[in-house]
Amino acid sequence: MAVLSSGWLATGIAGTALAATGIAAALFIGNSDTGAAYAAGGVVTDRTGTAPDRYVYYPGTEALADGDVRVVACGTGMPDQRRGQASACFLFEFGNGEKFIFDIGTGSMRNLNALMIPSEYLTKVFISHLHTDHWGDLDALWAGGWTAGRPVPLEIWGPSGQTEDMGTAYAVDGFLRAFNWDYQTRAFKITPIPGQITVNEFDYRGENTVVYDDGEIVVRSIPAIHAGDGPVSYIIEYAGLKLVFGGDTSPNKWFVEHTRDADFVIHEAFASPEYFKQDYGQPAQLAWRACCEFHSSGPAFGKVMSEIAPGHAVAYYTMEEAHPQLLLDIRTTYDGPLSIAMDMMTWNITKDGVTERMAVSTDRASAVLGPTRQPPPDPSIPDPTSEFIRAGEWGPGLNAQNDMLDAFSKENDLADVDWRTEKPWYEPN
Numbered sequence: 001m002a003v004l005s006s007g008w009l010a011t012g013i014a015g016t017a018l019a020a021t022g023i024a025a026a027l028f029i030g031n032s033d034t035g036a037a038y039a040a041g042g043v044v045t046d047r048t049g050t051a052p053d054r055y056v057y058y059p060g061t062e063a064l065a066d067g068d069v070r071v072v073a074c075g076t077g078m079p080d081q082r083r084g085q086a087s088a089c090f091l092f093e094f095g096n097g098e099k100f101i102f103d104i105g106t107g108s109m110r111n112l113n114a115l116m117i118p119s120e121y122l123t124k125v126f127i128s129h130l131h132t133d134h135w136g137d138l139d140a141l142w143a144g145g146w147t148a149g150r151p152v153p154l155e156i157w158g159p160s161g162q163t164e165d166m167g168t169a170y171a172v173d174g175f176l177r178a179f180n181w182d183y184q185t186r187a188f189k190i191t192p193i194p195g196q197i198t199v200n201e202f203d204y205r206g207e208n209t210v211v212y213d214d215g216e217i218v219v220r221s222i223p224a225i226h227a228g229d230g231p232v233s234y235i236i237e238y239a240g241l242k243l244v245f246g247g248d249t250s251p252n253k254w255f256v257e258h259t260r261d262a263d264f265v266i267h268e269a270f271a272s273p274e275y276f277k278q279d280y281g282q283p284a285q286l287a288w289r290a291c292c293e294f295h296s297s298g299p300a301f302g303k304v305m306s307e308i309a310p311g312h313a314v315a316y317y318t319m320e321e322a323h324p325q326l327l328l329d330i331r332t333t334y335d336g337p338l339s340i341a342m343d344m345m346t347w348n349i350t351k352d353g354v355t356e357r358m359a360v361s362t363d364r365a366s367a368v369l370g371p372t373r374q375p376p377p378d379p380s381i382p383d384p385t386s387e388f389i390r391a392g393e394w395g396p397g398l399n400a401q402n403d404m405l406d407a408f409s410k411e412n413d414l415a416d417v418d419w420r421t422e423k424p425w426y427e428p429n
């Protein structure tokens with residue numbers, strides 16, 4: 001598989017500057033060995049010409065060709081999420097229209113929403129393991145997609161544990177119990193179906209075992225080694241492409257055996273023990289185990305990549321300020337194509353190669369409406385509001401809205417379903 005750019009080493013780092021300072025073009029040229037082809041997005045041929053969007057992906061503006069894949073890093077960080085870096089989440093968009101979310105770590109929903117994808121298309125979630133930084137924003141997807149118009153349940157794939165209470169089905173059951181108040185109130189006020197979650201739990205010990213197959217996309221699972229039994233990594237096959245999403249893991253034999261020669265491989269790479277001691281304040285005895293016993297450090301990541309020789313490797317899970325050192329650490333053991341991921345980094349994967357860009361979107365974007373509408377409220381759902389609370393409604397405040405609501409009712413032909421007529425305080429204009 002050819003790699004379209006030889007500037008990979010540069011782009012992972014330059015990407016940091018790309019979004020923040022706009023000086024990436026200069027950095028990129030400085031690190032490129034191919035000269036004019038990389039200048040400022042391409043050649044601008046006259047004074048009124050425009051530069052090609054070499055560096056930027058504008059969400060919602062680019063159709064995928066059948067057989068191609070686009071991956072967006074919606075979270076690349078740790079449990080201790082930061083304003084500029086959410087916890088782990090990678091969106092895979094396939095040319096046939098399917099969209100899979102691999103992990104939905106804390107804070108990642110804000111980045112997912114910035115892609116302006118209708119919530120009815122964001123329903124399939126594959127979880128690598130049950131640390132919060134890999135599924136902590138499931139609540140935001142679940143409830144946010146519900147209010148944004150998702151008409152159908154969510155569907156989740158995730159591993160079992162050594163015991164029933166360590167598995168994905170147990171976790172999601174507990175999730176729904178914890179958010180029962182949220183469920184009951186939205187089910188009554190909006191509609192109940194989007195609040196349901198279907199769980200597909202599979203044996204975490206499966207070695208390249210198929211956990212999803214819709215005839216076009218196949219997802220396989222392999223065990224990972226991370227903090228306890230249960231974590232897995234995923235191998236995705238689509239239209240002749242082989243893609244890998246690795247969850248948290250130390251170097252393990254299953255990854256090396258089954259991801260060999262993949263076109264695109266995402267694998268964690270942890271900052272050095274020195275970084276965690278000096279910059280993150282961890283005690284030394286923790287810093288050198290966290291990075292290097294139950295995660296993968298830069299040299300360990302690089303060794304795995306050298307062994308499997310992917311078309312393109314993606315490292316994630318490190319704070320951006322530690323990326324320069326991580327790059328040096330990785331380059332002690334791997335000299336192949338590489339991105340060090342940051343939030344909103346985007347890759348297009350085709351049979352001809354991989355391109356890397358940054359997704360650029362307004363902070364105020366929400367998911368956009370899709371073609372399907374939610375069903376109306378289900379009248380069999382009991383009203384979760386008692387007479388005691390309803391009797392506390394203060395008429396003057398509620399009647400103050402009448403001019404606005406009368407106009408809205410007229411515009412939308414709502415006279416037959418005027419909720420105010422049932423209220424004891426209602427005083428029509």
Ligand SMILES: [Zn+2]
Nearest residue numbers: 129131226248
């Ligand atoms: Zn973890």
